[in-house]
Amino acid sequence: xxxxxxxxxxxxxxLQAVLxxxxxxxxxxxxxxxxxxxxxxxxxxxxxxxxxxxxxxxxNIGYMSGALKHFFDTVYYPCLDATVGLPFGVYVHGNDDTAxxxxxxxxxxxxxxxxxxxxxxxxxxxxxxxxLxxxxxLAxxxxxxx
Ligand SMILES: Cc1cc2nc3c(=O)[nH]c(=O)nc-3n(C[C@H](O)[C@H](O)[C@H](O)COP(=O)(O)O)c2cc1C
Numbered sequence: 536x537x538x539x540x541x542x543x544x545x546x547x548x549x550l551q552a553v554l555x556x557x558x559x560x561x562x563x564x565x566x567x568x569x570x571x572x573x574x575x576x577x578x579x580x581x582x583x584x585x586x587x588x589x590x591x592x593x594x595n596i597g598y599m600s601g602a603l604k605h606f607f608d609t610v611y612y613p614c615l616d617a618t619v620g621l622p623f624g625v626y627v628h629g630n631d632d633t634a635x636x637x638x639x640x641x642x643x644x645x646x647x648x649x650x651x652x653x654x655x656x657x658x659x660x661x662x663x664x665x666x667l668x669x670x671x672x673l674a675x676x677x678x679x680x681x
Pocket of ligand 1 (some may be wrong): 592628632
């Protein structure tokens, strides 16, 4: 069964609600197994065992979170050759400006030559029902692509 790895940094209730919507979105797709890992604990073995990845992070000082940056620092060289073409999606949550975080993730996923299979999702402020539905759709879209 295809395996979707969800690598997330979830430091607040708002992001926890987003993560729960991710789980719901993956569950909407038959025959895909989700492995959910906090970015500070995910490693190369998790990534190498996955058929696709969904990245989630808050915007922090105009960049991805240090936790997600740590994940990329950890996996970059061990996975550089083995994960070319890996399907991925990404969500970023911020107070008001996620552009720098999305750019930083685009740079590293581009260097890894991963394949973006869903539009990046930017969430700002309090997440309402429409935002959480967009998260479910993102997760389902990535899961369906596997
Ligand atoms: C150190 C720090 C830096 C942050 N930098 C940004 C930023 O550059 N852009 C932004 O939109 N939000 C920024 N935020 C807000 C976080 O993205 C936000 O707190 C996080 O997504 C969780 O949302 P919540 O506070 O509504 O629970 C920052 C928060 C912290 C603690």
